[in-house]
Amino acid sequence: MSPVPAGCARRLRHHYGSAVDTWIAHVPRQIDDACREWGLRFVSYHDHGHASAIAVVHDAAGTPRIVKAWPETARFRAETAALTHWYDAGVVLATITESSIALLRMIGGQPGGHPVPAGHESGVATAIRDLHARPLRAGNPSTYLQLSQYLTDTVRPRIARRMESPLACPLATRVYNALARGLPASMRGPTLLHGDLYRENALFDQRGVPLLVDPLPMIGDPIFDWAFWVVYYDLRARTEERLALAETASQIDRHHILFWCLMLCLDGLLYFRETQDSRATTMAEVLERILTLRLVAA
Structure with missing residues (x-):
């Protein structure tokens, strides 16, 4: 599986420091393992954000989803717990706690959501x-x-x-x-x-x-x-x-x-x-x- 995009790696280092390099090297394998466990097909990375790595995947029916991985377990727990609190099962679809990875709904049918509406x-x-x-x-x-x-x-x-x-x-x-x-x-x-x-x-x-x-x-x-x-x-x-x-x-x-x-x-x-x-x-x-x-x- 390909490494995370250079832009993602740069932002992660800026956010966490050089200590995150080991995680950056290993996270593609973790995302690949998560895809196999959930029956997903990796499509591409979404080069966005400063504190995680994000991948676009398709499930068995071809529905686009997001797989998100965090270097920090505490941040993974807090973020997924909050999204579940607010949206029940509508956003967080599954998690793997050991590797701080979550399967998320693709909002708006594309990474970054649907175009911003008026008002x-x-x-x-x-x-x-x-x-x-x-x-x-x-x-x-x-x-x-x-x-x-x-x-x-x-x-x-x-x-x-x-x-x-x-x-x-x-x-x-x-x-x-x-x-x-x-x-x-x-x-x-x-x-x-x-x-x-x-x-x-x-x-x-x-x-x-x-x-x-x-x-x-x-x-x-x-x-x-x-x-x-x-x-x-x-x-x-x-x-x-x-x-x-x-x-x-x-x-x-x-x-x-x-x-x-x-x-x-x-x-x-x-x-x-x-x-x-x-x-x-x-x-x-x-x-x-x-x-x-x-x-x-x-």
Whole structure:
């Protein structure tokens, strides 16, 4: 079986470091073994994503499916558990725990889903609301990270570290000071969050219905997902339109959503500046706009 595409290998190394090289070398054999176990025919790799290897396969009836393999068992468990929680048996069709491989439904009949329909952001807002509405079930609490732990152990320390360096431009300092009193709660109960609501993680079926895939699931306040979606779903456009959709769909106060948007924008701006990413300019523009919107909403 052919090795994973060079682009996939490059992204995996960027995400996990050189320690992933051994896994990259062995995963084609694991995917081949999974195909034999499930009676599938390998077609090609789908050169996409940063934390897994993805293959397009056909079952005995010629139906296209996806086989996805993860280097991290914890990530495999969390992602497949979340997708099963939200979509029952509609997305995750089978798993092999020993090799962290899953057989997934092909959404929209092709890798990456059906072409994006007009008015797709309204549909995605409804999809986010529906995910949050699924009651949390009893289970192994260690399957998912807690949002509060993620913020305490990861987000706040890296913001503080970067704020002590030349990365702390006047705009970043202004936002950092605005966040000093902490983040407001949405007054909603904790739910299972998607945690990674970028545009490429919303796949559309042939009816134009979005399914939200590739999560980084956490348990916590739904306001995090709404703010992430407002900022990152399309960093260059329609921020205010998504804010309005988020406020309507979630029934969370706009001012509170904007406060969380500030935190996510600050974290992103400092990262882009540290990595000399050209998106730093765009993020600064988004951050300025959110500051203005927050003043209007106050």
